[in-house]
Structures are given as C-alpha cells and as structure tokens.
Amino acid sequence: MDGIVVTGMGVISALGRGVEQTASMLLQEKSGVDKMRILKSKYTSLPVGEVHETTEELLDSLHYRRDKVITRTTLLGQVALLEATQMAKLQKGLLEGKRVAFISATTVGGMEKSEQLYHDFLYGTEHSEYIALHDCGACTNMIAEITEQDIHYSMLTTISTACSSAANAFLLAANLLRTGRADIVVAGGTECLSKFHLDGFNSLMILDDEVCKPFDKNRKGINLGEAAAYLVLESPQTAQERGVAPLCRYAGGGNRCDAYHQTASSPNGEGAYQSMIQALEEAGLQPSDIDYINAHGTGTANNDETEGFAVMRVFGDRVPPISSTKAFTGHSTSAAGALEAVISILALTRNFIPVSLNFKEKIDSLNFTPVTQTIRNAKLRHVMTNSFGFGGNDTSCIFSKL
Amino acid sequence: MVHQSHFTNNMSIYIQSVSQISVQKPLTEEWFDNPILPKEAFAQSIEPDYKQFIPPAESRRMGRLIKRAITTSLSALKKGGCEMPDAIISGTGLGCIENTEKFLNAVIDNDEECLPPTAFMQSTHNTISSQIAIRLHCHGYNSTYSNQGTSFDSALLDAFIQLQLGQIRSALVGGHDEMTPDYFNMLSKINYWRKEDVNVDMMRQCDKEINSFSGSCSLSMLVGTDHTENTLCRLADIELFHSPMPSQIRDSLFKMLHANKLTLSDVDAVVASYSGNPNVDRYVGHYLTQAMSEFPVIWYKHLFGESFCSSAFGIYVAAMCLHKRLIPKLLLYNPKDAEIKNPKNILVFNYFGWNPSQPNVSLSLLSI
Amino acid sequence: MDQLIEELKKEIIEVLNLEDKKPEDIDENAPLFGGETGLDSIDALELIVMMEKNYGIKLQNAAEGKEIFKSVRTMAEYIKEHRTK
Structure with missing residues (x-):
C-alpha cells in the first residue's frame, strides 16, 4: 500500500476528552456548547465551546503541581498529544531509528495567561517566567515535553494561519514524510479560549449570542470554542514495521489563498474552491468520490454562503452529505482543523455522518441543505474536511478508508 | 502524487533575490561595505519611503510590520524578476505585536468595551502572508510559521520541500518581526538582550554579561528552481x-x-x-x-x-x-x-x- | 447639525486613518460606503466603535449600520437622535 496512513489520534474539546467520548457525543447529537463557565470575560451571555475542565483539573490530571508554570493552551495540547501518541504506540523501544517530527498549530498561544498577568509583565516583579510562554512556539516546545520519556522529536515547529492552522500542519506532515525527512509525524493544533480573541471576534460583530446555526438562513455568527487534537501520520510500511494498525489513509490536501480581504471571503469563494480542487487533485479523486464533507461552516453570514458557493462550484448539483460540527464544539480556531479531522476520521471509520445541529431553513442562494439527522450505517470511502482562516488561508484535507 | 520511495534529491533550488528592512540601510546591500554599528540595545529599523511601494489609500490600515513585509516582498520580487510567486510563506515569532498590544491594552484598560477591530484583525500572525497575497492577488500556497527563533527556518524548509517535490517552482519566503518598547522591556526582564548601550567588541566577549541587542527584521527572499542571471x-x-x-x-x-x-x-x-x-x-x-x-x-x-x-x-x-x-x-x-x-x-x-x-x-x- | 457634521468628518478621517483626506474633501451627502471611497465592512465596525465611544450609542449588530452610514448626514441625524453623551 502506497501513501500516508493515520495511526493515532487524540482530542480534547467541548465534547470531552478522547475519541470515544467525542464519537459518543456526536452520535447522541449532544452539543458541548454551553454557558461560559471557565473563561473570565464580562460577556457571560455568549455561549462558548469550553473544555469542561478547569485549568486546575487539567493540571491535576497530568500530575502537575498546581503552581506549575504552564499555559492552558499547552495543557490541552498535552492531553491530546498523550492520547494520539499512545494510540499510535509511539513508545520507547518501538521507535528505534525512527525520526518523529512534531508540528503543532496555535494562534492565541499563551495569551490567556498574558492577558491576566500583563501588568505584572510590564511593571511588576512577579510572574516574569510566563513572559517566555506567551508566544506560539513556546507552547509547542512545552507540549512536546509531556512525551519526552518515550519520544525524542527530531524536529518541531509551529504553524499559525488562524482558523486553518491545524489543517496546514497535516500538509507539512505529508511533505516531511514524502521527502523522507521524517518517518512519523505528529501533527495538529491547540487553542484555549482567551478574552483577547473572544473580544476580538466580538469586535468584528460575528459572535452569535445563541448556539450557532451553521448553514441556516437565519444564522447569526460563531460560538468560539477551545480544543486540541493531533493525528499521527506515517507510511504504511513504517506502521507495519512497528506493528501498528492504521485507522485510515491521509489522501491529500490543498492550501490556497483567497487573497481578497483580511476578514471576509470573496463573493464566489475562490480560495475555498481552489483548496478543495487542489486536495482532490492531490488525492487523485473526482468530486463524485467524496462521500461526506465536514464543512468549515462557522455560522457567519459570510462564511457559510461563500463556502456554500465554493462547494457548489466543485460538486455542482451533486453536493455530497455535508455538515458543520461547529454547533457541537464551537469554533476552536487554530485547533479546528485537527478537531474536525478527528471527527471526519471517526465518521469514516465508524460509518456515520454527524448532523449539522440547529439547522432549520435553507440559505436561498445555495442548492443544498446540511445533514439534519445523524446518518448511521453510512458507507463512506472518502471524506473531505474544510478549514478556512482569516486572510483567506483556505485548506482542505481528504481522508480515505484503507 | 510523489511518494517517498520515488523521491530523489536532484532538483536544484536557488535563492534568487533578497530584500530587507532592518537597522541597516533598507532595501540595499550597503551593509556589506559600509555597515551601521548600532549603539543602542533597542536598535530601530530604518524605514524606507513606503509610498513608492504602497499607495496611501491601501496602507491606511496597515501596521508598520505589514508595510515593511509588503515592501520587502515587492522589492525582492522585482530584484528576482518574478511577478507572481507560486507560494507565500512567512516566519514570524510574534506577528504584528504592535497591533496585538494595542488590542490587548484596550481589552484590559477599557474592561473589554469599545475595542478596535482593525487592531484585532492585524494581530493574527498570518496577517502578514495574507496581506502580501492580497496585494499580489496571489492564490497560491500561503502559510505562516511562528516557532520562536526557527520561524524563518521553518518557512524556508517548507518552501524547500515543496520545490523539491515539484509542487511549486517559486516561493516568496519571509522573516518578519517588529519590536515594541513594551515587548523590548519584557524580554530584557528575562535576559534575552541588554537594556542599554552596546558595542561589537563587547558582543564578541562571551562572558557573563548580556551584550545582545534587539533589532527588528523584515526580510523577503525569493527562492525557486529556475537559474537566472539574477540568481544569488x-x-x-x-x-x-x-x-x-x-x-x-x-x-x-x-x-x-x-x-x-x-x-x-x-x-x-x-x-x-x-x-x-x-x-x-x-x-x-x-x-x-x-x-x-x-x-x-x-x-x-x-x-x-x-x-x-x-x-x-x-x-x-x-x-x-x-x-x-x-x-x-x-x-x-x-x-x-x-x-x-x-x-x-x-x-x-x-x-x-x-x-x-x-x-x-x-x-x-x-x-x- | 452642521457643527456635528464637521465634527464627524474629522473623527472619520482620524478613526479610519484617511491621511490623504481633509474634512472639506468629504461630501456629507455622498455615500460613505461603496463607490470610490474604498471603505469596507471593517471601516463600518470602526465607525460603530467610534459612535459608542464618543456618543454612547451601542449597535447590536453590524447590519444596523447600513442605514446609518449611508452618508455623513444620515450618520449625524442618527447620532443627534440617539446620543447619550
């Protein structure tokens, strides 16, 4: 067998911890989006997709002291990384001579701590140790420490393309494997909620004060969320040598830029269209081969319509079953691409199509409606997942059955 | 699709051109013969005349770092004789930190009220690559790496691999970081660099004292597979x-x-x-x-x-x-x-x- | 009213960073958005923030701005009626 396979995945989000919990919530059609409980913002009426564990609970679960100098983004990342690497059996003794790379995505990084301690950073004498944890790269480096007993990462880096960040980690991962620069790559992303980006999205007036309604005619915007998710990618040969059963194939990806506006998509969704086409080309597939699309579907007026146009341009009048799972998880920005890759792979391997919650009425200008009832016993061969970011950073990935 | 087993490393990849804005004279190589030796630990970049590259109507919302990045990008493309790169890949450790601070200060000082959307919009790291793409109308691969001191290296590696694999034939690779007084002070606090005056002889002596200084960076580099008369x-x-x-x-x-x-x-x-x-x-x-x-x-x-x-x-x-x-x-x-x-x-x-x-x-x- | 219009023109130039424009360059009856002004949805958001800061007017969603920001004059009329400071 040629190509690249997925041998492990790990996830933590508003749906809970781990792939089993995630699958169970999706199948029960239970959303994790709820009242704000952990983030200390004054906009408490905004629903959010919070991980329902406080930072203290996360610290305890990883056996850290409560005063450990670490950020929530990093803790979420560590939880997801542990699950992914354990599932893929990335353990001491099973990695002899294998180069393992780690690619993590984040945008907010340590901001959630910085916004609490900023005046200390500037004028005080305490908490200076958090200054070095503010930036994106600091998170990735520290996330990697959780697996240091088992894995020595040969290289690591951090991608930051806003809401498509984690999906781009898979594209780089695939290229590292194709050129033999790594034998195994752990790739994904992490992002915790911060006042900074909640207020930022609020200043753009694109947050919904109810649970979001992707692809609904009366959609009002986004619910922000937080999550971390990683995939383990490697060649089928490497997986076989290590005695690890692959979950599915990574068939291909596309990254294109809308090059239109910093926060708005072009009217015909050019970047989105091109990224889907490129992903299909790389995977060697036709549009008709795609059995499910996990849409970016943020619930904003602009995204859902332009993504819809782009989907119609690619798939014509045969748009495959499509849903946005953002009403389950909230929009976890830099982690979304990885979280939704995990959801797409769960759908692919467990033969179901998750529903697009809260949809009622079709968008007039679109020729399709999203999936409104969980489809069980779905025969899925290839699934596509879209991740689009500010600035028109558009990425699509395709995962296929073995 | 190219697979590992078919992969051969016989593609030549060239650095076609570079353009920079730094503490040295901008958009030139004058530093090679007549360098400026900075004396301040918080050394300031020398700004070129941006109007030659960006019309004021377009630049009105751009922060300093975006202006620098677009200017070095356009300059590098011109030097390299390329109108449209196949990819735009940037490294930035902090992104547009000036705008990030502006928004962060507003969140803290105004108790989350009346916040400036433009500052938030420019605070995300990928703004740099995407503003370059918008300026060039470039729909090609577009990405941003933010991995501290290997941000640019990561961007260059990504470009190098894609060129090797034949996925692209040219890439505009950038390294862009600005510095603000507040962030300078924060990083002085954790001993990243000196707080006051510097000189080169002090910097050479690798003893106990911290003699490194802060210099911002905006550098754009055109890399590609074609060997031309401009190739460096x-x-x-x-x-x-x-x-x-x-x-x-x-x-x-x-x-x-x-x-x-x-x-x-x-x-x-x-x-x-x-x-x-x-x-x-x-x-x-x-x-x-x-x-x-x-x-x-x-x-x-x-x-x-x-x-x-x-x-x-x-x-x-x-x-x-x-x-x-x-x-x-x-x-x-x-x-x-x-x-x-x-x-x-x-x-x-x-x-x-x-x-x-x-x-x-x-x-x-x-x-x- | 005329005084408010003049005030608004100055504020718009400042908030939107229209460095190359003077207050007299802005026609209070001409459309603020669309056409040749080059203003977009982000500028509208900046104007919404400005109205809240300077005049104590809070809009609930960006769509409300569409009518208000038709021209500097419509903006002045709306502010005159709804201002709380």
Whole structure:
C-alpha cells in the first residue's frame, strides 16, 4: 500500500476528552456548547465551546503541581498529544531509528495567561517566567515535553494561519514524510479560549449570542470554542514495521489563498474552491468520490454562503452529505482543523455522518441543505474536511478508508 | 502524487533575490561595505519611503510590520524578476505585536468595551502572508510559521520541500518581526538582550554579561528552481532539529555534503547565530566546537541584532558572501581571521533555546 | 447639525486613518460606503466603535449600520437622535 496512513489520534474539546467520548457525543447529537463557565470575560451571555475542565483539573490530571508554570493552551495540547501518541504506540523501544517530527498549530498561544498577568509583565516583579510562554512556539516546545520519556522529536515547529492552522500542519506532515525527512509525524493544533480573541471576534460583530446555526438562513455568527487534537501520520510500511494498525489513509490536501480581504471571503469563494480542487487533485479523486464533507461552516453570514458557493462550484448539483460540527464544539480556531479531522476520521471509520445541529431553513442562494439527522450505517470511502482562516488561508484535507 | 520511495534529491533550488528592512540601510546591500554599528540595545529599523511601494489609500490600515513585509516582498520580487510567486510563506515569532498590544491594552484598560477591530484583525500572525497575497492577488500556497527563533527556518524548509517535490517552482519566503518598547522591556526582564548601550567588541566577549541587542527584521527572499542571471546562490539543503546531540549535527553535515558531492574541505565558513548573549552563545559555541570546528565562523547579529526572525539574516549574509565572492573581515567572528576570497560553500547554523535542554536548531548549506 | 457634521468628518478621517483626506474633501451627502471611497465592512465596525465611544450609542449588530452610514448626514441625524453623551 502506497501513501500516508493515520495511526493515532487524540482530542480534547467541548465534547470531552478522547475519541470515544467525542464519537459518543456526536452520535447522541449532544452539543458541548454551553454557558461560559471557565473563561473570565464580562460577556457571560455568549455561549462558548469550553473544555469542561478547569485549568486546575487539567493540571491535576497530568500530575502537575498546581503552581506549575504552564499555559492552558499547552495543557490541552498535552492531553491530546498523550492520547494520539499512545494510540499510535509511539513508545520507547518501538521507535528505534525512527525520526518523529512534531508540528503543532496555535494562534492565541499563551495569551490567556498574558492577558491576566500583563501588568505584572510590564511593571511588576512577579510572574516574569510566563513572559517566555506567551508566544506560539513556546507552547509547542512545552507540549512536546509531556512525551519526552518515550519520544525524542527530531524536529518541531509551529504553524499559525488562524482558523486553518491545524489543517496546514497535516500538509507539512505529508511533505516531511514524502521527502523522507521524517518517518512519523505528529501533527495538529491547540487553542484555549482567551478574552483577547473572544473580544476580538466580538469586535468584528460575528459572535452569535445563541448556539450557532451553521448553514441556516437565519444564522447569526460563531460560538468560539477551545480544543486540541493531533493525528499521527506515517507510511504504511513504517506502521507495519512497528506493528501498528492504521485507522485510515491521509489522501491529500490543498492550501490556497483567497487573497481578497483580511476578514471576509470573496463573493464566489475562490480560495475555498481552489483548496478543495487542489486536495482532490492531490488525492487523485473526482468530486463524485467524496462521500461526506465536514464543512468549515462557522455560522457567519459570510462564511457559510461563500463556502456554500465554493462547494457548489466543485460538486455542482451533486453536493455530497455535508455538515458543520461547529454547533457541537464551537469554533476552536487554530485547533479546528485537527478537531474536525478527528471527527471526519471517526465518521469514516465508524460509518456515520454527524448532523449539522440547529439547522432549520435553507440559505436561498445555495442548492443544498446540511445533514439534519445523524446518518448511521453510512458507507463512506472518502471524506473531505474544510478549514478556512482569516486572510483567506483556505485548506482542505481528504481522508480515505484503507 | 510523489511518494517517498520515488523521491530523489536532484532538483536544484536557488535563492534568487533578497530584500530587507532592518537597522541597516533598507532595501540595499550597503551593509556589506559600509555597515551601521548600532549603539543602542533597542536598535530601530530604518524605514524606507513606503509610498513608492504602497499607495496611501491601501496602507491606511496597515501596521508598520505589514508595510515593511509588503515592501520587502515587492522589492525582492522585482530584484528576482518574478511577478507572481507560486507560494507565500512567512516566519514570524510574534506577528504584528504592535497591533496585538494595542488590542490587548484596550481589552484590559477599557474592561473589554469599545475595542478596535482593525487592531484585532492585524494581530493574527498570518496577517502578514495574507496581506502580501492580497496585494499580489496571489492564490497560491500561503502559510505562516511562528516557532520562536526557527520561524524563518521553518518557512524556508517548507518552501524547500515543496520545490523539491515539484509542487511549486517559486516561493516568496519571509522573516518578519517588529519590536515594541513594551515587548523590548519584557524580554530584557528575562535576559534575552541588554537594556542599554552596546558595542561589537563587547558582543564578541562571551562572558557573563548580556551584550545582545534587539533589532527588528523584515526580510523577503525569493527562492525557486529556475537559474537566472539574477540568481544569488544555490540553497543546497536545510534541515531542522529539536535538541540534537552535536554528533547528529555532524552526521547531518556529512550527509548534506555527500548529497552535494562535497567534502569538508570544500566548505569555506559557517555562519553562526552568535548574539552576544553568553547564556545562548555558550551553546552555539559548544555545537560549533563539537560538530564544525574546522571552519572559520561568520556572524551577523552584531549588524542586524536579535529577533525571533534574525536567523533570516544568517541565510542572507551567506547568500551575499557567495554572490559577492567575498567574506569580508567585518563578518568574521574571530578578529584574527583574514577575509576569505571566492567562497564556494557556506554552512549556516542557527540555534535557539530559551530552554537549553530543548533547543531548536537548523543547519543549511548554500553553494555558488 | 452642521457643527456635528464637521465634527464627524474629522473623527472619520482620524478613526479610519484617511491621511490623504481633509474634512472639506468629504461630501456629507455622498455615500460613505461603496463607490470610490474604498471603505469596507471593517471601516463600518470602526465607525460603530467610534459612535459608542464618543456618543454612547451601542449597535447590536453590524447590519444596523447600513442605514446609518449611508452618508455623513444620515450618520449625524442618527447620532443627534440617539446620543447619550
């Protein structure tokens, strides 16, 4: 067998911890989006997709002291990384001579701590140790420490393309494997909620004060969320040598830029269209081969319509079953691409199509409606997942059955 | 689709052009002959006339770093004779930190009320690459790396791999970081650089005192597979490492040389990321001694300063030495070394490790 | 009213960073958005923030701005009626 396979995945989000919990919530059609409980913002009426564990609970679960100098983004990342690497059996003794790379995505990084301690950073004498944890790269480096007993990462880096960040980690991962620069790559992303980006999205007036309604005619915007998710990618040969059963194939990806506006998509969704086409080309597939699309579907007026146009341009009048799972998880920005890759792979391997919650009425200008009832016993061969970011950073990935 | 088993490393990749805005004279190579030696620890970049590159109506919302990035991008494309790159890939450690601070201060000071949307919009790191794409109407691959001191190296590696695989034929690779007074002070607090005056002789002495200085970086580099009359040099290879043993660097060096049919004696010098900060330089020195002790050492942070993207200047300096067929005395770390004429192969070693037990390191090989 | 219009023109130039424009360059009856002004949805958001800061007017969603920001005059009329400071 040629190509690249997925041998492990790990996830933590508003749906809970781990792939089993995630699958169970999706199948029960239970959303994790709820009242704000952990983030200390004054906009408490905004629903959010919070991980329902406080930072203290996360610290305890990883056996850290409560005063450990670490950020929530990093803790979420560590939880997801542990699950992914354990599932893929990335353990001491099973990695002899294998180069393992780690690619993590984040945008907010340590901001959630910085916004609490900023005046200390500037004028005080305490908490200076958090200054070095503010930036994106600091998170990735520290996330990697959780697996240091088992894995020595040969290289690591951090991608930051806003809401498509984690999906781009898979594209780089695939290229590292194709050129033999790594034998195994752990790739994904992490992002915790911060006042900074909640207020930022609020200043753009694109947050919904109810649970979001992707692809609904009366959609009002986004619910922000937080999550971390990683995939383990490697060649089928490497997986076989290590005695690890692959979950599915990574068939291909596309990254294109809308090059239109910093926060708005072009009217015909050019970047989105091109990224889907490129992903299909790389995977060697036709549009008709795609059995499910996990849409970016943020619930904003602009995204859902332009993504819809782009989907119609690619798939014509045969748009495959499509849903946005953002009403389950909230929009976890830099982690979304990885979280939704995990959801797409769960759908692919467990033969179901998750529903697009809260949809009622079709968008007039679109020729399709999203999936409104969980489809069980779905025969899925290839699934596509879209991740689009500010600035028109558009990425699509395709995962296929073995 | 190209698979690992079919992969052969026979594609030549070239650095076509570079353009920079830094503490040296902007958009030129004047630093090569007449460098400015900064005296302040918070060294300021020299701003070019942006109006020549960006009409005021377009730039009204752009922060300083975006203006710099677009200007160096347009300048590099012009020098390299390229109108539209296949990819735009940037490295930035902090993104548009000026706008990030503006928004963060507003969140804190105004108790989350009346916040400036433009500042938020520009605070995300990918704004730089996407604003360049919007300016060029470039729909190609677009990405951003933010991995502290190896942000630019990661961007260059991504471009290099895509060129090797034939996915693209050209890429505009950037390293862009600005510095603000507040962030300068924060990083002084954690001993990243000196707080006051600096001079080059102090920087060379790798003793107890911190003598590194802050210099912002905006550098755009056009890389591609076509050899043209403008081509500066060949980028033979680039590799990233996470907490490597020096012996791994040595092994990798031999592999790189072997793949390019070179031996140790073909290498003229190694560019090293010495910064004047003994907490860092001692590790740089350790790697050099253990893995590359036979080569004269070039440095560049005495001219360009320290920033998350300063490693971009390391590649740039090597490329210019090859292009100008000279390693001038002012770039040599050891004051006793004489200038080197007609260099043919130069290594670039970059080390970043706030946590010295887990540094990120890159090794590149540039050839004529 | 005329005084408010003049005040608004200055504020718009400042908030939207229209460096190359003077207050007299802005026609209070001409459309603020669309056409040749080059203003977009982000500028509208900046104007919404400005109205809240300077005049104590809070809009619930960006769509409300469409009518208000038709011209500097419509903006002045709306502010005159709804201002709380």
